[in-house]
Amino acid sequence: MYADIVFTGGTVRTGATDVPVQDALAVTDGRITALGPDALTVRGPRTAVVDLAGGALLPAFGDGHVHPVLGGLGLRGVPVRECGSVEEIVEAVRLWADAHPQAPWITGDGFDPWLAPDGRFDARWLDVAVSDRPVVLRTTDHHTAWVNSEALGRAGYSTDSPDPTGGEILRRAASAEPLGTLREFGAVNPVLALIPPASHEVQVAALREAAAGFAAAGVTWVQDALVEPHHIDAWITAMTTGPGLPVRADLGFLLEPDGWRERITRFAADRDRVESEAPGLLTARTVKFFADGVIESGTAALLEPYTDCPHSHGIANWSPAELAEAVTAVDALGFRPHLHAIGDGGVRGALDAIEAAVRAGGPGDRRPVIAHAQLIDPADLPRFAELGVIANLQPLWAQSDPLMTELTLPRIGPERGGRQYQIAALLTSGARLSFGSDWPVTACEPLRGIATAVTRQTSDGTPEGGWLPEERIDTATALAAYSTGCAHQAFEEKEWGVLRPGMRADLVHLAADPVETAPEALARLPVLGTWLAGRRTHAADGTPDDLCARRR
Numbered sequence: 001m002y003a004d005i006v007f008t009g010g011t012v013r014t015g016a017t018d019v020p021v022q023d024a025l026a027v028t029d030g031r032i033t034a035l036g037p038d039a040l041t042v043r044g045p046r047t048a049v050v051d052l053a054g055g056a057l058l059p060a061f062g063d064g065h066v067h068p069v070l071g072g073l074g075l076r077g078v079p080v081r082e083c084g085s086v087e088e089i090v091e092a093v094r095l096w097a098d099a100h101p102q103a104p105w106i107t108g109d110g111f112d113p114w115l116a117p118d119g120r121f122d123a124r125w126l127d128v129a130v131s132d133r134p135v136v137l138r139t140t141d142h143h144t145a146w147v148n149s150e151a152l153g154r155a156g157y158s159t160d161s162p163d164p165t166g167g168e169i170l171r172r173a174a175s176a177e178p179l180g181t182l183r184e185f186g187a188v189n190p191v192l193a194l195i196p197p198a199s200h201e202v203q204v205a206a207l208r209e210a211a212a213g214f215a216a217a218g219v220t221w222v223q224d225a226l227v228e229p230h231h232i233d234a235w236i237t238a239m240t241t242g243p244g245l246p247v248r249a250d251l252g253f254l255l256e257p258d259g260w261r262e263r264i265t266r267f268a269a270d271r272d273r274v275e276s277e278a279p280g281l282l283t284a285r286t287v288k289f290f291a292d293g294v295i296e297s298g299t300a301a302l303l304e305p306y307t308d309c310p311h312s313h314g315i316a317n318w319s320p321a322e323l324a325e326a327v328t329a330v331d332a333l334g335f336r337p338h339l340h341a342i343g344d345g346g347v348r349g350a351l352d353a354i355e356a357a358v359r360a361g362g363p364g365d366r367r368p369v370i371a372h373a374q375l376i377d378p379a380d381l382p383r384f385a386e387l388g389v390i391a392n393l394q395p396l397w398a399q400s401d402p403l404m405t406e407l408t409l410p411r412i413g414p415e416r417g418g419r420q421y422q423i424a425a426l427l428t429s430g431a432r433l434s435f436g437s438d439w440p441v442t443a444c445e446p447l448r449g450i451a452t453a454v455t456r457q458t459s460d461g462t463p464e465g466g467w468l469p470e471e472r473i474d475t476a477t478a479l480a481a482y483s484t485g486c487a488h489q490a491f492e493e494k495e496w497g498v499l500r501p502g503m504r505a506d507l508v509h510l511a512a513d514p515v516e517t518a519p520e521a522l523a524r525l526p527v528l529g530t531w532l533a534g535r536r537t538h539a540a541d542g543t544p545d546d547l548c549a550r551r552r
Contacts, residue, residue: 002044010052062486072206074109123180246537292346300343
């Protein structure tokens, strides 16, 4: 029987430990059927031959934490992502508002939180551009919103408004008047709830656009880490109509503290519906929790007070007892908990909740996920391996960029600042790792994350020798975190993640072998092709795809 496709003319880096490198690969009916010389013997008259042109074929990448619907919708507002100053943002808002006079709300997504001193953005700056319509802009991390005075008024935020549970309304220094900066979902969500929701058609279009960007980056599986009820229909429609999507996905249902017991009663039915309507393409086996906020906003939960705010330990979104109860309930329903935890207090709370679920449910192959794990107390580091917790890290964050130097380090000081993003330490402890981007927070291209994990440097090569260089890892290990690590997270390690006969042909063609590429050049290594189960989903045409681009 002849193969459908044969790849030859370059390096086939399998990702397997037994036979790591081959020189050819054959695919039939979406599965790998032969490697090396055997692959060349099944080439027939109708076999498509892909010349690797001296490049490398690898297992396609996964993304273990990403927000496709939210990110795709964010591309449709004011283009603030590449603005380099407050003045540029204000001008972009003015131009967009002038061009869209009928838009009732003006929104934008992904500006840098360090562009204003201490991350404090003033509503009056936006009032200069637009005063008669509400403006809502969100930072790259999505944990802060900058709004104008009209938006503050629509939300009912005034001098007399108390800080909401799970959020903070920043105030002017000389009064209790709201400044225009809202931190965390308790403060941001009441404003977002006033914005007319995007239609189903717009959500589907946004999802298709985002998925095309993932395919161009070599990604074939994603973990949607924040799925609200109306996102489910968008995913099913996008996956099962027209050309479908170039990625598979697992959906993570968002669970918030308010009314969580009632909310989880529908999760099993939603899971069954997703998996019956898009079998083999979509799963829905995850529940997402926010244990805390982010360090740059002073909202990540810390065990010790912030350096620049001695009275504050940040914001824990759940009480320890209730988080443990909710994670245990989710585990009992057969879902995998996926917990955002940034600060060492947030990480400890997440580990404690998972430990409670293990005690209640007994032994089992759970694979719970703690995402981000920016700051881990030394006593908690071995608990990841002990509890079988997957650390899903965003390697692109492990650099000394302005977010780190202007906001993060001043808030936690040098001792805690020196133990952030402990990628190598987690691996040494025996923990399982997967990598992700958290797009649209930062770029979705895995090669950029790999470059940072290997060098711990910014794109301009600073600092020399890398930031916290003891946490650097080698290229092969970083590649595995995006392939076998994500496949393990997805419970699909028998389907994809390495290249061997019988595995699904989820493949990425790079212009050169990344293991043999200089670390500083990895981020610029072109992705020439992507295949999902043998179906080509991306072909480089010489035009860079910047959908996922971010300066960070």
